[in-house]
Amino acid sequence: MSGNAGARVTGTRNRFPPQVIIAAGCLMAIMTFGPRSAIGQFQLPILGEFKFGADIFSFAMALQYLFWGLGQPFAGAIADKYGSGRVLVAGAIVYAIGLSLMTWSSTPTSFMLTQGVLLGLGISSCSFNLIIGAFGKLLPPERRSFAFGIGTAAGSFGQFLFSPLAGGMIAAYGWHTTAFIFSVLVLACIPLTIFLHKRPEPVPANATLAQRQSFGQALAEAFGHRSYVLLVAGFFTCGFQLAFVTVHFQRYVVESGLPPSIGYWAFALVGVFNIVGSMSSGWLADRMPKNWLLSCIYLSRSLVTLAFISMPVTPLSTLMFGVLTGLLWLSSVPPTSALIGVMFGTKYFSTLYGLAFLNHQVGGFIGLMLAGYLRETTGSYTIVWWLSIALGVFSAAINMPIVEKPIERREAPAAA
Template sequence: MFQVLACGAAIVTLSMGIRHGFGLWLQPITQEMGWTRQSFALALAIQNLSWGVIGVFMGMAADRFGAFKVLVGCSLLYALGLAGMAWSPNTTMFALTAGVLIGAAQAGTTYAVIYGVLGRQIAPDKRSWAMGVAAAAGSFGQFLMVPVEGFLINALGWQQSLLVLGVMVLFIMPLALGLREPGFQGSGAAQRGQSIAQAMGEALRYPSFLLLTASYFVCGFQVVFIGVHMPSYLRDHGLSPDVGSHALALIGLFNVVGTYLTGSLGQRVPKRYILATIYFTRSVAIVLFLWAPLSPWSVYLFSAVMGTLWLSTVPPTNATVAQIFGVQHLSMLGGFVFFSHQVGSFMGVWLGGYLYDQTGSYNIVWGISIVLGLLAALVSLPIKEQAIDRPAMQGA
């Protein structure tokens, strides 16, 4: 168990840590290339959408053939995407590399694939906790990597820093060796008791799965809007670029605590209550942040609170999917739920850039984030977490 958890956590640390710092490139790239913020935001919106769409199929492949092959292939895609992001001569190529390529790479190197391995290899009584540890690792990656990325940009420039990250991400390949699963060795796959079509149809007919999917849309909208646009929002209000870097790092640090706690609480407290509390508290935190006078300390306090809530939805959401449907198709079903998260991410990051270019401020998107958080809290409460009844399959 330790090997699986350690290697999975390390992969999430590297993959998520790199992507959490992309907001630091917004101003350097748009200013040097003469692009609008909307064009940069659109590329990252495409990245999130690509991650969500391709994630379903990466989950299918990981469930069928094992996570190792998926992780190796997607680490190469990640490196190519980062190099292409550095060398893109126009916004179209930037959207294809920073958007489509990196999005596809993230689909196969983050939660859906890693959680599928954890779900199959770790006992149910420790599953939510293990998922919390993996999510906390991704948060630690943000705390670790965002300052590193800021340092690289200052020391090497934005292009060379992307190439350095492209080399670093290849370390996913040796880490993937620790996630080889006995049931997936050789050319055969593990014995299947339910087809992909049956599993997907069952989930889409189950109301709680749809509610879980809807609430995850809000999670994506909020965190990606804040993660990408907050550094520029702070600079627009006269704060130092270092404040934005420190804010993102603090979010990552406090999210280590938040994700671990929700993963542990998910073993004892109904997960729907955890999710409703997270979404409601996020909206309250945003209201207080916008209401208080803006200063570095108000930013850091907001980052600490929001960090505690940042990816803390991930363990209870994925553990709920496993609890309802089992682990046979966990990567695929987790990928489908995450697709909704990424549609929300697309809307959050793109609307942030579009409405800023149209109005000169982020106020409308902040307001949308508040309302969506309250709706997600209400949607989470009716979710039923018990295992789905399959009388026909049980009889067989």
């Protein structure tokens, strides 16, 4: 009987080849991450129609980041317990509903509920973060780091594809129609979840200590582990920087005297060069210490930002900022997720990565709140740019002491 059970488990694990799993995950990452990364293109037409200020738009986006982060650990925990497929389907449905209802959200409260809460919860359950969790469980260890990089790069390709697409569609058909079309595209991803679902396996009689570990024990172990705490703390900076640029970069470019098209294409370059950056990061994560790779990424972001704000804002400097920022954009995700897998294994991988991502989104929430408030009160984004630089240096420093090795687990001594 044990032989049959072993065959059944193996069959479940290898139901689809790794190439098929990666391809399905990457396609879903493109179609789910693309629309939300283009939300900045909706800002000016929405403000022009609904007549509330940029502070309301920024707060709604901040809520989206916060609820994306708050939903991520719960989505990860459900995926760890019941499999990723169901969570991805539910997330896609909520995401599409939020995009559709946004077109009728003409008051600040309704806009915050749709653009903020619904989109945030939907994205938390169907974006590349859950797909990375599925990769961690479905793929063999030697393929994981690079698969994390490819999955992250696919989300970036969605950003590259949807940023100019959103700008062109909004100009041609209006932002209402564009939002409806994007919601349909998100729903079209649901069949792909078949390739990303894996039922949790029963704990065998001769289970190891890691296999017998409970959910509560896993959380206590992670937050009692110094390297995990440092890793999570450093991820705050990533969220702060990405959220600020995603939402406010377009406005910064226009207010600096450049045409909107320069902002569209610069942000599109962020997406396309992040494909190179994320895949390279995944490749490097298998060949060098992952904590050193993260430190280099955070420090390089600060240097690129410092160079950008120190020079006059021109089409060339703006496009170059898009290229260099793109190389570093989501490149922190593959080594971060790979470190979690190395330290704790894959049983609660989606949950532990979700908790790290929660802090990432808290950083995004604070970054958006500060950016919107300081722009309205000071008339510029200067303070936020400098905060972004300082946080990059901070995260580069605290990632250096992280120890890249599996946590040591020991059986409790038997009672006398």
